Amino acid sequence: MTDKIKQIIENYLNNRKLTCVAAGTYTGGKVVLSEKAYIPDVLLTGNLKKELREGDKVKLLRNDGGREYYLLEIIGVPVMLRREEG
Amino acid sequence: MELMVETGGYIYDITGMCSKITWTDKLNDGAGYLEFSYIYEGILIENGAPVRLTDHDQSVGIFYGIVFKVSMDEDKVVKVRAYDRLRYCKAKDTIVMEGDTLNTLVTKMCSFFQFPIGENTGSGYILPANVHTDKTWLDIIYTGISDTLLGTEHYYCLRDENGSISLRDMADLQLPLVLGDGSLAYKYSYSASIDEEFYNQVKLVSANEKTGKADVYFLADSDSVEKYGLLQYYDVLDNNVENAKARDKAEKLLRLYNREAETLKFTCIGDLSVRAGCSIYGSVADINLARRLIVKSVSHIFLPVYTMDVEVMA
Numbered sequence: 001m002t003d004k005i006k007q008i009i010e011n012y013l014n015n016r017k018l019t020c021v022a023a024g025t026y027t028g029g030k031v032v033l034s035e036k037a038y039i040p041d042v043l044l045t046g047n048l049k050k051e052l053r054e055g056d057k058v059k060l061l062r063n064d065g066g067r068e069y070y071l072l073e074i075i076g077v078p079v080m081l082r083r084e085e086g
Numbered sequence: 087m088e089l090m091v092e093t094g095g096y097i098y099d100i101t102g103m104c105s106k107i108t109w110t111d112k113l114n115d116g117a118g119y120l121e122f123s124y125i126y127e128g129i130l131i132e133n134g135a136p137v138r139l140t141d142h143d144q145s146v147g148i149f150y151g152i153v154f155k156v157s158m159d160e161d162k163v164v165k166v167r168a169y170d171r172l173r174y175c176k177a178k179d180t181i182v183m184e185g186d187t188l189n190t191l192v193t194k195m196c197s198f199f200q201f202p203i204g205e206n207t208g209s210g211y212i213l214p215a216n217v218h219t220d221k222t223w224l225d226i227i228y229t230g231i232s233d234t235l236l237g238t239e240h241y242y243c244l245r246d247e248n249g250s251i252s253l254r255d256m257a258d259l260q261l262p263l264v265l266g267d268g269s270l271a272y273k274y275s276y277s278a279s280i281d282e283e284f285y286n287q288v289k290l291v292s293a294n295e296k297t298g299k300a301d302v303y304f305l306a307d308s309d310s311v312e313k314y315g316l317l318q319y320y321d322v323l324d325n326n327v328e329n330a331k332a333r334d335k336a337e338k339l340l341r342l343y344n345r346e347a348e349t350l351k352f353t354c355i356g357d358l359s360v361r362a363g364c365s366i367y368g369s370v371a372d373i374n375l376a377r378r379l380i381v382k383s384v385s386h387i388f389l390p391v392y393t394m395d396v397e398v399m400a
Contacts, residue, residue, distance in 0.1 A: 014220045033217075040184040042215045045325075066216060067324055 017066030023075075026056040031069070039069045046071035051079060087142060087388055089122060091153075093135040100124055105163070107388040109139065109149050113362035113381065114228050114243055117173035120149050126162040137168040141358070147248035148358060170246035171201050175223040183216045188230050188242060192253045195223045204250030207258065211237045236338050241380075243363030256380060259364040265352050265396065266369030273353035276373050278346045285319035285343040286310035288336045292327040301329070305336040307344050319343055348400035350379065356392035360384050368398060 024031040024039065031039040039060065048071040052058070057075040062068075089101045103124040111118040120139060131153055139149040151168035158164045175195060183191070189208035196203045211234045218226050224244075231242050241256045265271050287306035294301045306316075319339060323332060350368060360366065360381060368379040379398035386394045 011225075015225060034180070036180040036182070037217060037219055038182055039217055040182065040215045042184070043217070066218075067214065 017062065017064070019064045020062050021072070022060045022062055022069070024058060024060065026052045026054060026058055028054045031058055031060065043067065043069050044071060045069070048072075048074060048079060051077075087148070087392075088140050090138045090140070091131055091135055093129070093131045093153075098129060100129070103127065104389060107139070109386045109388070110383070111245070111362045111385075112383040114231060115362075115383070116176070116224065117169040117171070118149070118151075118246060118362075119170070119173075120151055120168045121166070122168075123163055123165045126158060126164050130158070130164060131156055131166055135168075137166075146358075150246075150249035171199070171249065171251060172224065172244070172246050174199055174201075175227075178220050178222050179218075181218045181221070181223070181226055183213055183218065183226075183230075185215075186213050186230075187211060188213070188227070188234055188253060191227055191230050192244065192251065195227065196251050198223070202250045204247045204252035206253050207242070207255050208253065209234055209238045209240050209242075209255070236335065236342070239338065239341075245361065245363060254363065256363050256365065259361075260378065261359055261364050261366050263357060263359065264367045264369050265354055265398075266367075266375070267371055268369060270357070271352040271354035274370055275351045276348070276370070276375075277350075278348045280314055280317070280346055283343060283347060284314075284345070285317050285340070286314060287316055287318045288339045288343075289318055289320045290323050290332050290336050290339075291321070292323040292332060293325040295326055301327075301332070303329075303332045303336050305333070305340050307340060310344055345400075349382075350375070350398050350400075352396045352398070354394060354396065356386055356388070356394045358386070360386075360394060360396060366396075366398065 022033055024033040029041045031044065033039065045068055051074060056077065058071060059073040059075060060069040061072050063070065087101065088099060089104060089107060091098050091100055104122050106121065106123040109118065109120045120137060133153050133156060135153040137151050137153060138147065140147050149170065151170045153166055153168045154173065155167040156164065187208050187210055189206050192206055193203065213230050213233050227244055231244065235241050242253055243256055244253050267274065287304065290303040292301050362381050362383055365378045365380045368375050368377060379400055381396055382399045383397045384394055
């Protein structure tokens with residue numbers, strides 16, 4: 001019984017897609033996580049998106065629900081913050 | 087009706103040995119299954135054995151499945167449960183959805199499992215992009231069916247039809263069959279509920295990155311609120327959802343949830359055309375019922391006399 005409950009909770013959490021950090025490689029139009037899994041461009045957000053170049057290793061934050069992947073970091077690439085002065 | 091099973095390299099017709107044969111089919115709720123019992127006389131069916139149930143002349147296939155469970159007790163009664171092919175679709179995998187429709191998902195799934203595809207009717211509705219990891223194929227397709235229902239107001243059902251996987255629009259599955267106190271049924275039970283999945287006000291929230299504040303959308307049916315009290319549905323949408331799109335979703339959700347959930351169970355004379363997802367015409371004078379109803383689940387009980395237990399929803 002306990003195993004069944006654990007399995008139900010595990011399936012629910014998988015289905016829910018909680019927030020988590022993922023890492024992958026940008027290959028132009030998508031971030032490849034593994035052989036079968038990739039994040040399509042339409043799900044990527046964040047102002048680092050326009051800085052991406054093919055081959056970049058990135059860290060992503062999956063939003064709760066899994067419908068958005070926020071670009072946290074382009075690994076090894078220092079990004080300068082700029083603010084236009086009005 | 088004939089029940090054939092292939093085990094140990096031989097095909098047996100075990101129809102005459104069986105004391106029970108029941109086929110259960112549920113709407114978008116996992117695999118259908120056939121349960122049968124027989125007296126042990128030297129044949130003990132093995133797990134993995136293919137089972138086929140056909141009409142009398144074997145020309146019409148009713149069920150094709152694989153044995154997943156065999157049990158026997160000291161009375162030498164062997165109980166067997168065989169599932170249809172959707173049982174295998176409980177396998178988990180990583181699936182990226184991008185520009186997919188329900189049809190392409192079903193095609194991908196059948197291609198992965200190498201299952202034959204039957205009818206694959208689709209709406210062309212593009213499902214939202216998503217990355218599924220560690221999730222079953224069935225769950226992914228059922229989520230796609232829910233999304234398509236909200237997007238198009240067409241309800242689809244995924245089912246195994248005698249060994250082929252089919253996706254059908256339930257609007258196309260109307261049977262010319264009346265079930266009720268005057269037709270085929272000899273027992274019924276009825277319930278109407280607002281206890282689950284009933285909402286008469288919808289509240290949707292979407293973060294707006296331009297304004298830095300959340301946009302909130304409300305839609306209510308005031309007559310329903312007055313009658314039943316306020317029952318609110320709440321959901322958080324993706325960020326920056328357009329106004330018209332959010333309103334459209336709220337309208338569809340309200341149409342979907344702002345009605346009593348009616349459940350009706352019939353015990354009646356068997357009819358092979360009745361499967362989950364089909365609709366029949368329900369007619370029960372006591373509760374003023376005279377309209378089309380969708381079959382949520384059906385159990386065809388072939389022995390000793392062919393009857394069926396049917397659960398329908400309004």
